[in-house]
Amino acid sequence: MPVDRSQRIGVIVSGAAHLGAILWLILGGIFFSHDLPPLMATTEVSLISSAEFAAMQARAPKAPADTPEQPTLPAVAEAAPVAPSAETVPSIPTQPEPDATPEPDAAPEPLEPASPAAEVSDASPSPPIAPVEVPSDVVLDTVRPKPAPREAPRVAPVPSEAPAPDAAPSETVVRETTPEPAPEPVPETPVEATAPPEATTEIVTEATETQDKPASSAPLVSARPKTRPKKPDPAPASKPAAEPVAEDAVAAALAEAMSGEASEAPAPGTGTAASGPPMTSGEKDALRIAVQSCWTLGAVSTDAMNTIVTVRVDMTPDGMPDVASIRMTGYDGGTQDSAQIMFRAAKSAIVRCARHGYPLPKEKYEIWKDLELVFDPNGMRRR
């Protein structure tokens, strides 16, 4: 039977619509899914008889009576003056769960000893376990029964420090060593001030002792002028002759050398020259140090401190000066009066320090039997 065009279109449209509905039902959830409601939590349970439950309950250890009330304690210290034992911690897997009390959500919190929240024990619903004495790592890793914490009248307000870590494994036993404790500081006892000796070899004025360090590098003290020039020699009686020409000087030098009259000293081997070895620098220093230790300049004038005096003294073979022979042979840089002051100080030094004789080698007496001592105070003026 022929189907007209309108009927055929209706069939096609109907078929397509049905096909689309079918596809919508099959695949529509993929593209147009809604938020599914959360799945219901399911828990597998095993059914036991009442007899088996009674038997199991009989085998289980008795929990403290106040344990179930822990989550509702308003204050830890007030409700639980005695800390419960560690076995009552619900998180221990070997612990049978009492069915009468739900497991408190906050129970693990006391196992975090390092948490600062553990310090706020008043508001915590957790059991009053001193968190400082039950480090979490030990509790969670060990299967040994933990010792009960010591009873305390109150919970510690602050956690104590964590225990030292376990010793590292080693083949040999090594005892722990601790550094030696530092000695306790000894309190300083007041000591009365003492004064330095009245004598000194260097002047430190009050201003120098207390003077602050200058802020700049500018010198605080002006440069010291040069020493006083030497006194001019007495006017010569006659003006010296003009310098000879070079040829004359050469000729004079040659003549003087050839004639052997270059000096007033006798020729080698004919005079009183020392025959032994010369004085060593150490021997000279010994004499110098011995004399200068008695050269006292504390009571001389400031003018005298500018005067250099030269003193000659004859020595005896035992190292003693002949006091009568001490004489000033010259001075420089001062007046006659200041030279006399310095000569007196020099003479006193020579005599005072020779009470037992100067340390001079006897075998070289020919060298030191005649001494010329130059006393130069210029290095001491500013001390």
Add this chain to the structure above:
Amino acid sequence: MRIANQVTVLAALAMAIFAVVPNAAAQGGPLRIVIDQGVIEPLPFAAPVFIAETPEAADMAAAVTGVVAADLSGTGLFREIAPDAFISRITSFDAPVAYPDWKAINAQALVTGAVSVGSDGRINVKFRLFDVFSDAQLGEGLQFGGAAQDWRRIAHKVADQVYSRITGESGYFDSRVVYVSESGPKNARLKRLAVMDYDGANVQYLTDSSTIVLAPRFSPSGDRVLFTSFETGFPRIKLLDIATVTSRPLAELSGNMTFAPRFSPDGGTVVFSLEQGGNTDIYAMQLGTGQTRQLTNAPSIETAPCYSPDGSQIVFESDRSGSQQLYVMPAEGGEPTRISFGEGRYGTPVWSPRGDLVAFTKQHAGRFHIGVMRTDGSEERLLTASFLDEGPTWAPNGRVIMFTRESAGATGGAQLYSVDISGRNLRAVPTEGAASDPDWSPLQP
């Protein structure tokens, strides 16, 4: 030809050297040693109690000996050996000295003396000084006579002689110091002039405390004192005669402030500061005629003038450079030359009696110093340092400086101190109560 001549000269010199050197080495001259380091320490001396040649002179002899020893020890240059250490006893003024006994106790100087009291009550003191390690007397024996009440002056004169013979410079013990004696709290201090021996003895007050007085200055002869008085409410210079203890204004300069006076070395002129219209300059007045002459003319403050010992120059302080510094100008006035260039402020310059140094007060870094420098400003040395040191004055021999040291705080007071120009021997001068602004007299005749 020229080369030949040079060769000849060199050969001649070489021959001369080789010929001379052996001779010099062979000389039998003395062994020469240079001593350039000594010991700076007080010289130990012994001063046995002077012999009492009359029975009534026993106490006086002990007192005179004590003053002599105290004078010498107070310089810091001498150290008295305790009498307990003496081996020898001086039983007679003319007895020979046992030098070994004094050497044994390291007495480098020995002072012996004798005191007698005459029938008229006058005392006679004689002494001898010995250089122990030279086994000789040092100088001639000397004696002084005077009224019994002047026994301290006589003792000072003995000490001056000993000091001078040993050190080579004049003494300063027989001298006086005029100063401002202070009393009362710091905010209501009463001041009056006083004069005393250099060691604080024999205090004599010259004014009462009804008027503030400042800056007393001795005349070269020591018989008069210039000072600044606030009697009229303004500072005015007055001249006081010590013998009669009477004073008069130096000049009638009404309406102007005059201060910081000082005598010229001849005593005929007074140099001072005068403030006119807010400006301070230095003037000089002839005491005989009253003629006044202006020496400086600058818009800055010039004050604290002081003559050099020869009277040819004046050192003063001025802030003309922007800070307080020291200047030197001719005594007749003229262009000044600045001599202080260090950090801080300089003031109150005083020329040394020797003429070689200028003492000054320096303020730097919150502290005060007494220092000395050459008259050209070189070799500046600070001798002291404290909360407040000021107003130096020279001893007659130019070896010691006396100054005022004031301590801090409401209860702090002023006191006189002395120090050696080397910076050693800083010590307080004993006074009756607080004291300030000293001026040292020349040696008394």
